[in-house]
Amino acid sequence: MKERVFSGARPTGRQHIGNYLGAIQNYVKLQDEYECVYCIVDLHALTTLTDTRALQKNIREMLLDWLAAGLDPQKSILFVQSHVPEVAELHTLLSMVTPLSWLLRVPTFKEKAKLQPQNVNYGLVGYPVLMTADIVLYKAKVVPVGEDQLPHLELAREITRRFNTLFGETFPEPTAKLTSFPMVVGLDGRDKMSKQLGNDIELALTVEQTRERVMTAVTDPARRYRTDPGHPEICNVFKLLTYFNAPDIEKIAEECRTAQRGCVDCKLLLAELINAILKPLRERRAALAADPQYVTQVLADGARRAEAIAHVTLQEVKQKMGLI
Numbered sequence: 001m002k003e004r005v006f007s008g009a010r011p012t013g014r015q016h017i018g019n020y021l022g023a024i025q026n027y028v029k030l031q032d033e034y035e036c037v038y039c040i041v042d043l044h045a046l047t048t049l050t051d052t053r054a055l056q057k058n059i060r061e062m063l064l065d066w067l068a069a070g071l072d073p074q075k076s077i078l079f080v081q082s083h084v085p086e087v088a089e090l091h092t093l094l095s096m097v098t099p100l101s102w103l104l105r106v107p108t109f110k111e112k113a114k115l116q117p118q119n120v121n122y123g124l125v126g127y128p129v130l131m132t133a134d135i136v137l138y139k140a141k142v143v144p145v146g147e148d149q150l151p152h153l154e155l156a157r158e159i160t161r162r163f164n165t166l167f168g169e170t171f172p173e174p175t176a177k178l179t180s181f182p183m184v185v186g187l188d189g190r191d192k193m194s195k196q197l198g199n200d201i202e203l204a205l206t207v208e209q210t211r212e213r214v215m216t217a218v219t220d221p222a223r224r225y226r227t228d229p230g231h232p233e234i235c236n237v238f239k240l241l242t243y244f245n246a247p248d249i250e251k252i253a254e255e256c257r258t259a260q261r262g263c264v265d266c267k268l269l270l271a272e273l274i275n276a277i278l279k280p281l282r283e284r285r286a287a288l289a290a291d292p293q294y295v296t297q298v299l300a301d302g303a304r305r306a307e308a309i310a311h312v313t314l315q316e317v318k319q320k321m322g323l324i
């Protein structure tokens, strides 16, 4: 029997190339090797969102990108977190075995609390418990993560171990599967690519829009004039060229170092590569978007299949905890 993978992503709407290179491509590959459960974690989104008017639209846009990129609802379970209410109940039960001190020491909690001092809600502190509930509800053994997510997963393992010690072996301890693209830097050349920061390139842009976005990318900051020698090793456009398998990459690096190449040449090449690679995805997306019923059906099917697993796990947990 195939091992089960769980991964969740916040409903951030249209996906960008950072999501694609860092997560979605990997999700697609894992489908053949594992039984995959991919969840759009709308409850997690509420820890930082106060204006939820775009939430439903964002869920559907995200799913469209997932489907267009090759996530197959016949192979994987694709669903929305809150459509399977068992996760909220398991979250409560796991919160009873999780010492508060474990949660307060999580670095991302401290960072988020600093970012939104006006909204340091309980959900923000309990985020790792809900994340643990997401994973163990489906008894997933493998969790694909970027390096920045490792501390959360370690905490999930600790909570799992504690539950198993207190109430008997129930959940497999989830293990990390590191993605080969831990972090894609945005067009500002500084921060992780993110819609919020406005430094992203959406997958579903047109050819022309893609070119316009790429032309705004920061390159080697030390290279002020075309005649200055460049440093490809610190240039984000160069990095993106390698991610998109640019041909003759060594030659590009050499031409940059000897100022025989301008940054506009690299950007035009990058835009061309992105447009060529994403062409089939964009065509599939347009076809899928023309049938809104299909997205509704995929989500309903996914929730039904996820709930069938969740229900069995929750019954077992309640029994072990003496609730039934």
Ligand code: SF4
Pocket: 219, 220, 223, 230, 231, 232, 235, 236, 237, 238, 252, 253, 256, 257, 261, 262, 263, 264, 266, 267
């Ligand atoms: Fe980067 Fe290319 Fe400009 Fe060199 S020439 S700094 S590799 S964009």
